[in-house]
Amino acid sequence: xxxxxxxxxxxxxxxxxxxxxxxxxxxxxxxxxxxxxxxxxxxxxxxxxxxxxxxxxxxxxxxxxxxxxxxxxxxxxxxxxxxxxxxxxxxxxxxxxxxxxxxxxxxxxxxxxxxxxxxxxxxxxxxxxxxxxxxxxxxxxxxxxxxxxxxxxxxxxxxxxxxxxxxxxxxxxxxxxxxxxxxxxxxxxxxxxxxxxxxxxxxxxxxxxxxxxxxxxxxxxxxxxxxxxxxxxxxxxxxxxxxxxxxxxxxxxxxxxxxxxxxxxxxxxxxxxxxxxxxxxxxxxxxxxxxxxxxxxxxxxxxxxxxx
Amino acid sequence: xxxxxxxxxxxxxxxxxxxxxxxxxxxxxxxxxxxxxxxxxxxxxxxxxxxxxxxxxxxxxxxxxxxxxxxxxxxxxxxxxxxxxxxxxxxxxxxxxxxxxxxxxxxxxxxxxxxxxxxxxxxxxxxxxxxxxxxxxxxxxxxxxxxxxxxxxxxxxxxxxxxxxxxxxxxxxxxxxxxxxxxxxxxxxxxxxxxxxxxxxxxxxxxxxxxxxxxxxxxxxxxxxxxxxxxxxxxxxxxxxxxxxxxxxxxxxxxxxxxxxxxxxxxxxxxxxxxxxxxxxxxxxxxxxxxxxxxxxxxxxxxxxxxx
Numbered sequence: 001x002x003x004x005x006x007x008x009x010x011x012x013x014x015x016x017x018x019x020x021x022x023x024x025x026x027x028x029x030x031x032x033x034x035x036x037x038x039x040x041x042x043x044x045x046x047x048x049x050x051x052x053x054x055x056x057x058x059x060x061x062x063x064x065x066x067x068x069x070x071x072x073x074x075x076x077x078x079x080x081x082x083x084x085x086x087x088x089x090x091x092x093x094x095x096x097x098x099x100x101x102x103x104x105x106x107x108x109x110x111x112x113x114x115x116x117x118x119x120x121x122x123x124x125x126x127x128x129x130x131x132x133x134x135x136x137x138x139x140x141x142x143x144x145x146x147x148x149x150x151x152x153x154x155x156x157x158x159x160x161x162x163x164x165x166x167x168x169x170x171x172x173x174x175x176x177x178x179x180x181x182x183x184x185x186x187x188x189x190x191x192x193x194x195x196x197x198x199x200x201x202x203x204x205x206x207x208x209x210x211x212x213x214x215x216x217x218x219x220x221x222x223x224x225x226x227x228x229x230x231x232x233x234x235x236x237x238x239x240x241x242x243x244x245x246x247x248x249x250x251x252x253x254x255x256x257x258x259x260x261x262x263x264x265x266x267x268x269x270x271x272x273x274x275x276x277x278x279x280x281x282x283x284x285x286x287x288x289x290x291x292x293x294x295x296x297x298x299x300x301x302x303x304x305x306x307x308x
Numbered sequence: 309x310x311x312x313x314x315x316x317x318x319x320x321x322x323x324x325x326x327x328x329x330x331x332x333x334x335x336x337x338x339x340x341x342x343x344x345x346x347x348x349x350x351x352x353x354x355x356x357x358x359x360x361x362x363x364x365x366x367x368x369x370x371x372x373x374x375x376x377x378x379x380x381x382x383x384x385x386x387x388x389x390x391x392x393x394x395x396x397x398x399x400x401x402x403x404x405x406x407x408x409x410x411x412x413x414x415x416x417x418x419x420x421x422x423x424x425x426x427x428x429x430x431x432x433x434x435x436x437x438x439x440x441x442x443x444x445x446x447x448x449x450x451x452x453x454x455x456x457x458x459x460x461x462x463x464x465x466x467x468x469x470x471x472x473x474x475x476x477x478x479x480x481x482x483x484x485x486x487x488x489x490x491x492x493x494x495x496x497x498x499x500x501x502x503x504x505x506x507x508x509x510x511x512x513x514x515x516x517x518x519x520x521x522x523x524x525x526x527x528x529x530x531x532x533x534x535x536x537x538x539x540x541x542x543x544x545x546x547x548x549x550x551x552x553x554x555x556x557x558x559x560x561x562x563x564x565x566x567x568x569x570x571x572x573x574x575x576x577x578x579x580x581x582x583x584x585x586x587x588x589x590x591x592x593x594x595x596x597x598x599x600x601x602x603x604x605x606x607x608x609x610x611x612x613x614x615x616x
Contacts, residue, residue, distance in 0.1 A: 090493070185398070188534050209517040212534060221531045221608050226496050226520060260611045294613060300529050301609050303568045305602060 002249040008125025014085040029125030032235035036242025038066040040250040048072035052079035079104040123245040166198035225271040243269035310557040316433025322393040337433030340543035344550025346374040348558040356380035360387035387412040431553040474506035533579040551577035
């Protein structure tokens, strides 16, 4: 049984899209990552994060229900859980952050539980690079460290972020962020420059336009599954990361060939995430739905061509 | 030997991109379509278009050099060739039209040469729907009629355009135009609505984000090959259409399975087109380059996954 450590926010989200508006609902990078990874058998998924005592017990029970270990989820007495509120525009590709309340995240000093100090894979979700670095320093010789981050940290703590980037094996980042980080418009050039900063593998997420995996001189592309309707993109990138890392943990194979499959599994799970608000779809997902859609991915992308 | 009839503009283009600015150079939908299709052996490629007597003989010689029949290319004495001038912005995805001079296109009444009246495939490039309809009415029982069009005709002659759409087997259209034509934001829904207007096959071009093929309840996606640099997107869509139609003409197989391959061949050729200004790259393209890049496409998209 592989151990997969998921680091990131556990949060309240309030989301508005052209389809409607939610109350404060369960959200956060570590939430989506761990829920997504929990779809893979034989993976011991643990979370490191922080919440306030305003976080409902029913949400904590959800983690347990999906066999996600929350020993590393620190609850701050009298503290308030991280809150994010966002508004998506008609094209669902752009959003405005309406409100961000860091609350208990402000002074978060992560402690990796004893049981996860020998994690096989560490999935660092979007969070302050100082927190990510602290976790890297605690876990002993993981087989793979995967980093997800955002432009916010490039704008505010670039130096520290670069130190984290130098220490990870895989970085997942969206296209605009890859351009910002590298100063290159071409994603091929951007990936090469980012790889020179440390990560052997660079995953560039293009939202509804799919994801690219770069490794040395090789490239792999997975489309996003074209959907009838995208209700809420929140958490899609984290769900992708959870599927990617969960599959790698399950298969214990970090070859480029297997990373391609991991990208497909990540894209597959992300395609479910966006079909309902927040975590709703991920919480009702059935194994046969996942398998059926994987075969849709195969039909969508596979062709036979005579190259002789 | 299949006959492929290519209808569209033959033009002068003046192009400005962040990489530089051209003089008046060879351009036009029929030019790119036929040059692209000429890469397929055993296809008799003919052009129907119109130019003025300002069109240089060296350009006419180019068509001949690539075995493109120009009996249907009418030369108007004292007329001026269609001229288009455009400026691409930094992201290469948006462009401004700086100047459009219809000139000899204004009163173009296409005459399909006798030899092409029994064409197997008719590729209708972007042009006034009245011209497209006239060609449809002249060609006897083609096996496949493919239509490319643009938002300009939706804005100005929608009714006539819809009559053309009702008569074709395949439509190729970009994502924004598919949305405009269907009134649906989701491309899955848009394709379904457009299919109800007539075409059994709907190809939605997403530029650097690839192309989608819809047929009944099936979907196929081909990415655009990620490139180091895109110099000039002009003609990429037409080059795609030329590769798509040229491959179908060569293989004489219009099944969905073969259309998938045709999409890959079209995407492959389009990936070359954008590497230099105008037609420059297409005029120096070697067979082994094409084959090599086809194998890159395969490496980019193919994966093995255990679905049991």
